[in-house]
Amino acid sequence: RGEIDAICRKNALQDGPALLFENIRGYPGWRCLKESLTARRRMAWAVNIDDPKGFVRRMASKIERQVPPVQVETGPVKEIKIIGEDVDLIKFPFPIAGAFEVTPNVNGAVHTCKDPETGWQNVSIRRLGVKSERHGTTYLTRTQQDSIIYGIWRKRGEPMPCAYVIGADPVLELVSQLKAPMGYCEYDFWGAITGRPLEVVKCETSDLFVPAHAEIVIEGEVPVDERELDTPYQEAWGYHCGCSVTPKFIVKCITMRRDAIYRDISSGWVPNETHRMGGAMAAVSVLRELQKEFPGVIDVNALAMGISLIVIQVEKSATKVWPGLAKYLGSITIFKIVPYCRTVVVVDEDTDIYNLEDIFFALANKFLPSKDMTVFEHIGGVGMLNPVEAWGDGYHTTEAIILDCTEPPPPYDGGYKRGIAKPTEKILRMVEEEWNKYGFKE
Template identity: 35%
Template sequence: MKYYRDLRSFIAALDDLGDIMHVRREVDCDYEPAAITRRSCEIQSPAPLFEQVQGVAPGFRLFGAPASLSSLPAMPYARVAMSLGLPPASSGPEIIEALSAARSQPGIPPVRVESAAAPCQQNILRGEEASLDRFPIPFAHDKDGGRYANTWGTLIVKTPDGKWVNWSIARVMKVDGKRMTALIVPSQHIGQIWGEWVKKGEPMPYALVQGPAPAISCVSGIPIPAHADEADYTGTLAGEPVEVVKAVSLDLDVPATAEIVIEGHVSITRDCMEGPYGEYGGYLGEGSSAQPTFHVETITYRDDPIWPMSITGRPTDESHTLWAMGLAADALTYLREAKLPVKTAWIPEDSAVHWLLVVMPENWREQLPETSSETLAQRIGEVLFKTSSMVFIPTVYVVDEDFDPTNLREVAWVLATRVHPTGRRAVFEDQRVIRLPQCYEEREYVDGKGPKVVFDTLQSIRHRHASFAEGYPEAVRQRVLANWPDN
């Protein structure tokens, strides 16, 4: 395992693999870096590092697609795996197993270092000098409500009593040099904590951290149980404590090796319009909503800072790799805790986080005697749809293990040939619906309720595949392979 303690060492490691695209010409922050990043995601090219950005001081850089699919065909999940300290060739299911396993291990709390040892505080801006206008904050899509100051950074907040510290990713839109606004969903952890400050009648302190250690960004973007500390969980994944430093103006600890830290307070009312924004479902956003204001009071940053960004849209980007893996790991953890013998769970990137595959081992019937596949599908839905993270998933498929769930061609074949046209599904009516999944009707978004479904595609009899691997005797296959042309 190799844990990258800061974003720079991670970028250098990707560069060594040939997975960094150096953009050395000057780029216009109005759309150009975002458009390059979006195309890099869609054609699976190296991650772009923008070394000259128009309108900001020399040395300030942008970094796109930090956890999208890599450009290396043999290791498509290298960016996610390396972010988490895993080998670059790790498979998707291996990453999910690591995320799930860490949930059951003791957390490793962070360790505080002195300010002099914290690169994130090499430069300190206070008062009017602490302006977002100094930084290369891009427009992500041409229909967005503004420049988005956060798409891959970590928001750090804690409850008024200090007992729960939350590190999370939420989209944050720049209003002007001294104000931002963020999509704060009441049911999400940051929304719950903000609600406690609202009840107290005091603005919530926050720190917005750009470019911490990649593992921190990843953990901030996946579900873990409420009241669990992401810093401790990150330490477990890394095998060592995360180094933090006390924020300059707040009673919050922030990652010491971060590139940029924005400090301030959040209003207690939804007094600013946020959005629209092009989201992971693959469509440009429509409409805006009233959200709290994030007031900017202090900014600290490293010399020659790097601002990372995730430009969400049609697959594949960070929301379809890291976030999907985090949701799948969450589902796998809860299903196993319910004593269901699940082999793995997987969300295909190309489903835009709308499908979850629950993969059952070949001997699941022996492990669950007297349980039909229909009953199993019902039980899986009962477990999953009670969890907060599954609010994003409208459709679940329970599948056999006789194919590769990470191979979309095989997924399409299995679903096309094993989903019964009229039956073998468990429908769960009146489930919680939010606007991020794209498949519901307007009345369901307004009501906040809609159906979810679990399809039972399990075979009663294991059918052999008409394929090279299963359709021919072993001796024939070996002879074919031994005589296969090299070119």
């Protein structure tokens, strides 16, 4: 209990490799894959990007030309079919991570559901609380698109069909974290990145489509008004959420490969795969949307919980002619692109947004609280997922902040006109080229 996730966190702190666990106690024959997308370099490998530091910029350009999926008759995920009374969730090797986690959870499965009115199929990553062999709980946050779709089904008085895909390929796991507008199917973004359509198969019990080459698919439905007690879980904000009454999920069918590998994604205490992967794709979403309206945005990085604190890098010339640019960009990020985001920091092009020391340098030397801070109060929150909301107006209501850490506009920028105090670019390049000749080792 907790051993696998404790190993994963130490591995993440050391920027270690992906981990395949074998010989799992109590689950003979099962293997469990963890940490495959914790490191930025592995995210880059998965989408054929050679420079991990350029991952966000390259991904933002890759997803522009979507390619819809193609239906095939069958695939490896259909090799075994378990239907009805034979279904048994308990046989899967769920790693229990948090000290207060009471019931096991399917962590990080790709969840999919469909708008019954438009046919739009949404893809995201969700957890499934396992309550028995054939049912569980599904936590739907009201700011998310799958929760909106569930609301449509409830108005119709019908249960919502959905599926949990365990062991989708890394590209689909990444694009499932995009903050795309309503109506966009993440399967199309998979096609944009790979240059070919994703092969999908029809579910056994609904008209949903799932990846043909996945490891495991759990099919079922969320009834209109049936609820279950959801127990504490190590949530993405790094703390255990409390008990809550959440929608019930009824399992109808499981399909899987003959020798399926169980895929699990760690959450809770940072750093972990949820934070790293979710943050990287949140940054991609922000950069993609902001550059459509303002080409002066250079790059975006996500820190802290991954999507709670976002740093935006802009051209210095842009902030000089538009003093309110930081507030404008931050507002779009918080209210339009990433509803979970609570802090936006805007910096100049001479701040390395992948270097914490550089970011704090900008905060210390370019930020004046009385002029450069914008606070939004009484905005929509995420509930018990984020414990700080209780300190304000209660759960589901929160606050957000924008910190403008760019140089002040004229005539108040005199102290910055000579630039950061450092050697010339020519000398810096020379030192980089001659480094090994000085006797240093890389």
